[in-house]
Amino acid sequence: MTKPHMTLKIAEDFSKEPAGRYRGDGDASGEVFREERLIPALKKFDRVTVDLDGTEGYGSSFLEEAFGGLLRSYGMNLASFESRVELRSQEDPSLIDEILQYVKEQDARSSKSAKH
Amino acid sequence: MEDVIWRQHNGSCELRKKTPNVNRRIDRKLELERWRRRYQEAQRKRLRKALRTAKSGRFHAHPSRGKGPGGSRQPPPVFLKVPKRVDLADAESDTCPLIEAMKENVRSGRRVLLDFQDVETIRPGALVYLLAQVHKLRMEFGHERVTGSYPVSARVDRLLEQSGFYSLLNVKSRKEAKIPNKLLRYIRFRSDQKLNAAVVGEIRDELLRADLTMPAVVRRTVFRAVTEAMANVNHHAYLNKAVRTPQAADRWWMLASLNVPKNRFTLVFYDAGVGIPKTLPLRYPIEVIRRIVSLLPGFEPDDGQMIDAAMQLGRTRTAMHNRGKGLQDLARLIDEVAGGMMRITSRHGCYTYTHGSGQPSKSYGFLEGTLIEWQLPLSEALDELPDDLHDKASHDS
Numbered sequence: 001m002t003k004p005h006m007t008l009k010i011a012e013d014f015s016k017e018p019a020g021r022y023r024g025d026g027d028a029s030g031e032v033f034r035e036e037r038l039i040p041a042l043k044k045f046d047r048v049t050v051d052l053d054g055t056e057g058y059g060s061s062f063l064e065e066a067f068g069g070l071l072r073s074y075g076m077n078l079a080s081f082e083s084r085v086e087l088r089s090q091e092d093p094s095l096i097d098e099i100l101q102y103v104k105e106q107d108a109r110s111s112k113s114a115k116h
Numbered sequence: 117m118e119d120v121i122w123r124q125h126n127g128s129c130e131l132r133k134k135t136p137n138v139n140r141r142i143d144r145k146l147e148l149e150r151w152r153r154r155y156q157e158a159q160r161k162r163l164r165k166a167l168r169t170a171k172s173g174r175f176h177a178h179p180s181r182g183k184g185p186g187g188s189r190q191p192p193p194v195f196l197k198v199p200k201r202v203d204l205a206d207a208e209s210d211t212c213p214l215i216e217a218m219k220e221n222v223r224s225g226r227r228v229l230l231d232f233q234d235v236e237t238i239r240p241g242a243l244v245y246l247l248a249q250v251h252k253l254r255m256e257f258g259h260e261r262v263t264g265s266y267p268v269s270a271r272v273d274r275l276l277e278q279s280g281f282y283s284l285l286n287v288k289s290r291k292e293a294k295i296p297n298k299l300l301r302y303i304r305f306r307s308d309q310k311l312n313a314a315v316v317g318e319i320r321d322e323l324l325r326a327d328l329t330m331p332a333v334v335r336r337t338v339f340r341a342v343t344e345a346m347a348n349v350n351h352h353a354y355l356n357k358a359v360r361t362p363q364a365a366d367r368w369w370m371l372a373s374l375n376v377p378k379n380r381f382t383l384v385f386y387d388a389g390v391g392i393p394k395t396l397p398l399r400y401p402i403e404v405i406r407r408i409v410s411l412l413p414g415f416e417p418d419d420g421q422m423i424d425a426a427m428q429l430g431r432t433r434t435a436m437h438n439r440g441k442g443l444q445d446l447a448r449l450i451d452e453v454a455g456g457m458m459r460i461t462s463r464h465g466c467y468t469y470t471h472g473s474g475q476p477s478k479s480y481g482f483l484e485g486t487l488i489e490w491q492l493p494l495s496e497a498l499d500e501l502p503d504d505l506h507d508k509a510s511h512d513s
Contacts, residue, residue, distance in 0.1 A: 017313035017316070017317070017339075019311055020313075020350070021351070024350065025311045025350055026310060026311050026313070028313060056316060056339045057336035057337070057340050059340045059343045059347065059445055060340075060442060060445050061347050062343075064441065091332065092333075092336060
């Protein structure tokens with residue numbers, strides 16, 4: 001039975017300088033964050049809040065791979081992402097819209113490839 | 117014995133027969149020998165003059181006076197005069213041809229002496245390109261292949277010292293060049309073969325020192341732009357490019373400067389990969405690229421249009437790939453900071469981006485790899501300037 005909720009603060013639980021897409025880009029890449037922090041958290045908890053504040057910043061490849069990649073590698077869709085992942089940022093709220101955009105784009109690509 | 121005479125010429129004896137054809141051949145040989153000696157003497161004089169004018173000499177001991185590995189004298193280095201104004205965006209400046217000549221000579225086994233004595237200004241973008249190419253050649257062919265003479269201009273001397281050009285060449289900097297300048301600050305260039313996000317904070321601290329601060333939004337956007345540029349190098353830049361040494365593979369170079377009188381913050385990022393115009397067609401069909409830059413079928417996009425297409429494809433939300441948005445992150449810094457400008461130069465193409473609009477063009481010469489230069493007004497890129505710097509900025513600009 002999974003527990004109800006946890007908060008994952010990227011600056012404290014992962015890296016203050018998250019950057020890059022793939023594991024080959026370094027230990028603070030989007031793929032490493034997704035595989036070693038986000039997916040294990042989603043396996044244990046029903047709902048995960050990701051706190052984006054406190055880092056040096058984020059590049060699009062980190063954000064796309066970490067969150068858009070959840071749909072590719074963890075089998076989520078837009079609806080399950082919205083119900084299970086909560087994004088939080090007081091320093092730069094535009095990051096939340098950006099991540100949701102990547103998730104929606106990936107959802108559209110996944111649906112398109114499923115139809116074919 | 118009457119038909120044979122001995123002739124003295126510069127300490128050597130030549131057998132000379134009184135036959136017209138043979139005499140002509142000997143005369144021609146002697147003439148050639150005289151020209152060769154005159155040329156060598158002129159080269160020596162030119163070097164001596166360059167050293168006298170440049171006050172404290174060249175970077176290294178003169179290679180022609182040393183002996184090669186087999187004990188034989190090595191030929192003198194090829195002199196390449198660095199133009200007065202070293203600038204990639206200046207039609208008058210021959211910066212790209214100079215760098216191409218340096219590369220060609222070194223690759224042909226010759227040594228090169230870069231003559232800096234007449235240099236008056238060096239723009240940061242051109243400095244990074246020159247510095248990176250020297251660094252790469254020295255890694256690939258040995259450190260003795262490229263050397264140079266010190267500049268006469270104290271400002272250029274300080275710039276070469278502070279940017280780390282002298283330390284890259286393992287040469288001693290002159291005392292005056294080490295004096296820090298509050299109004300014109302350069303970080304030591306950085307270079308690495310991997311995505312190194314920690315560098316962003318390091319260069320910021322080195323540049324701003326204790327007296328300046330940067331707004332959080334600019335800090336975050338600089339981090340985004342630089343780390344995405346590094347990730348691009350990892351993913352695309354050196355695609356299948358043969359490099360002579362492992363140290364040159366996937367390498368990038370970076371430099372930042374702050375010019376208070378000109379109200380300018382500059383950040384330059386360079387990789388010596390294959391260049392955007394070569395990598396883009398590997399990821400997108402040519403028809404898509406043509407459509408993006410509004411070219412009719414059959415027309416080949418030039419290098420500037422290729423960079424333009426790469427920028428536009430990253431912006432398209434309906435792009436078929438989940439990748440390729442990184443280039444858009446480079447432009448975001450300009451969108452966030454009013455009055456900024458970004459210039460991407462790659463191969464024969466150039467792309468200039470100001471808030472919301474980009475313009476492709478042809479570059480002045482060939483640039484190996486991709487060079488990105490961001491320029492931001494200091495008044496927007498930094499929090500309030502301290503009084504002493506503020507007075508200087510408003511007075512001079």
